[in-house]
Amino acid sequence: MVFNTGATLLDAIVLAVVSREPEGTYGYRITQEVQAVLDVSDSTLYPVLRRLQKDGCLEVYDREFGGRNRRYYKLTEKGVTQLRLYQAEWQTYSSKISGILASGGRKL
Amino acid sequence: MRKREYLDQLESLLADISPEERQAAIEYFTDYLEDAGPDGEQEAMEHLGSPADVAAAVKEGLSDDSGAGRFTESGYESGTEASRYAVAKAGRPPKETENSGKRSRAEAAGNETGQNRTGQRETGRSQAGQSRTGQGETGRSQAGQSRADQRETGRSQAGQNRMGTGQSGTYWETEREYRKQRYDRPERKQRKSLGWLLILIGGIICVGIPLVSVLGSVFAAVVAAVAAVGIGGFAAALGLAVAGVVLIIMGIVKMAMMPGMGLMMMGGGFLCFAFAALALAAGVWMWRTVIPWAARTFRSIFQRIFRRERSRS
Numbered sequence: 001m002v003f004n005t006g007a008t009l010l011d012a013i014v015l016a017v018v019s020r021e022p023e024g025t026y027g028y029r030i031t032q033e034v035q036a037v038l039d040v041s042d043s044t045l046y047p048v049l050r051r052l053q054k055d056g057c058l059e060v061y062d063r064e065f066g067g068r069n070r071r072y073y074k075l076t077e078k079g080v081t082q083l084r085l086y087q088a089e090w091q092t093y094s095s096k097i098s099g100i101l102a103s104g105g106r107k108l
Numbered sequence: 109m110r111k112r113e114y115l116d117q118l119e120s121l122l123a124d125i126s127p128e129e130r131q132a133a134i135e136y137f138t139d140y141l142e143d144a145g146p147d148g149e150q151e152a153m154e155h156l157g158s159p160a161d162v163a164a165a166v167k168e169g170l171s172d173d174s175g176a177g178r179f180t181e182s183g184y185e186s187g188t189e190a191s192r193y194a195v196a197k198a199g200r201p202p203k204e205t206e207n208s209g210k211r212s213r214a215e216a217a218g219n220e221t222g223q224n225r226t227g228q229r230e231t232g233r234s235q236a237g238q239s240r241t242g243q244g245e246t247g248r249s250q251a252g253q254s255r256a257d258q259r260e261t262g263r264s265q266a267g268q269n270r271m272g273t274g275q276s277g278t279y280w281e282t283e284r285e286y287r288k289q290r291y292d293r294p295e296r297k298q299r300k301s302l303g304w305l306l307i308l309i310g311g312i313i314c315v316g317i318p319l320v321s322v323l324g325s326v327f328a329a330v331v332a333a334v335a336a337v338g339i340g341g342f343a344a345a346l347g348l349a350v351a352g353v354v355l356i357i358m359g360i361v362k363m364a365m366m367p368g369m370g371l372m373m374m375g376g377g378f379l380c381f382a383f384a385a386l387a388l389a390a391g392v393w394m395w396r397t398v399i400p401w402a403a404r405t406f407r408s409i410f411q412r413i414f415r416r417e418r419s420r421s
Contacts, residue, residue: 027136028152042155043162046136047169048127071139105160 005038007048008077012086013038014048015057019083024061024074049073057082111141121163123172132165158373327406334399341391345384352380 005013015031016090018025027029031045057079062069075083115138122130137156144152156162355377363370 007360026139026143028140032141032252041157041165042152043165046162047165049136050132050169058334068142071135071142082309 005040007014008086009090010040010044010048011057012083012090013043014052015083015086017080018058018073019075019080022073025074026070026072052079067093111153114159115141117159118162121159121197124352125167129166129170137162146258330402334394334402338394338399340389341387341394345388345391348380348384348387352377352384 003022016029017030018035027045030049033040034040034045035042049058053073055078056076058073059097060071060073062068063072085094095101118137119130119134122133125133140156141149141152154317204370236352355373357377359370359372361370362373
């Protein structure tokens with residue numbers, strides 16, 4: 001990937017991935033899903049999740065799974081708001097970039 | 109057990125962070141490896157990298173949160189941060205975005221249908237003058253297509269944005285609040301000065317560092333050259349004096365058999381002495397005059413710079 005993914009975009013992606021599960025989802029799965037679309041290292045997502053949690057965008061709870069407690073992440077109300085903002089921002093941003101890149105291609 | 113080992117190592121590497129953070133990180137990575145399953149465990153550890161890598165990532169995440177924000181870090185990173193900040197701030201409620209997008213597209217289409225560009229621009233400009241809404245400006249810059257105009261667009265969008273915020277989209281407010289508490293940053297008014305600060309920092313990095321390093325290396329080269337001449341002068345004096353002594357002794361020895369040759373050699377020896385004296389004088393002059401003078405000059409230059417700065421402030 002020639003374009004780098006900034007911290008904000010990573011926040012947005014993580015929020016989006018977590019929001020797909022109404023019940024919440026867990027670290028390993030989040031990593032897998034993000035990695036399906038983005039080339040990030042496995043340890044990158046922990047700080048992101050931790051920060052989003054501290055910011056109050058994500059809440060955690062433990063649920064029993066296979067004889068142990070697994071930590072689940074879930075969007076808070078604030079997280080939902082934040083994600084919505086990111087979605088709107090991304091819409092604007094990506095359409096502008098796509099527009100300029102497409103028109104640049106046409107002129108050549 | 110390999111996994112246990114990995115996690116123990118990670119825990120000891122995280123010894124210097126708060127117990128709460130350490131606990132959270134260990135829990136996360138324990139979970140992570142558990143979820144990878146007994147078969148995927150090894151692979152998961154490979155993907156995570158060494159415990160040291162993971163510890164570094166954890167700590168880096170923590171430093172991000174520490175109050176003052178990322179501006180305390182090196183210029184480059186704060187630049188990234190600034191663009192991130194600016195992007196988030198320059199946005200506006202999505203409805204407005206769509207509207208102005210459509211409008212400018214329509215304007216641009218109008219431009220393509222004919223009319224020379226300058227004419228169009230003037231129209232745009234007068235529109236902007238009349239309406240002052242900033243939207244006329246947007247149209248113009250879209251039509252103008254120059255970079256300066258593009259910048260105008262941004263500015264006028266910011267203008268719209270200010271209005272938009274006044275009307276208050278609800279989540280926009282929360283976003284602002286969120287950003288504020290997250291980065292503990294001043295509000296809009298100071299953003300401009302923040303931008304200037306960044307430009308200044310960028311300028312210092314782009315111009316200052318090369319300048320300082322070039323000046324520094326020139327200075328070092330001059331010092332080395334002066335020292336070399338100083339040392340070289342003495343060395344040459346010594347060498348020439350030794351050569352002179354040798355030649356004179358050889359001349360005296362030859363004197364007995366070949367008086368002509370002996371005299372010539374002795375003459376050469378005295379010549380060597382003369383050059384040695386000259387080199388010695390040059391060396392002494394270098395150390396006693398040139399170097400003190402250079403030191404004084406440098407000192408006065410620096411003093412002048414500092415004095416100027418002091419008077420400026």
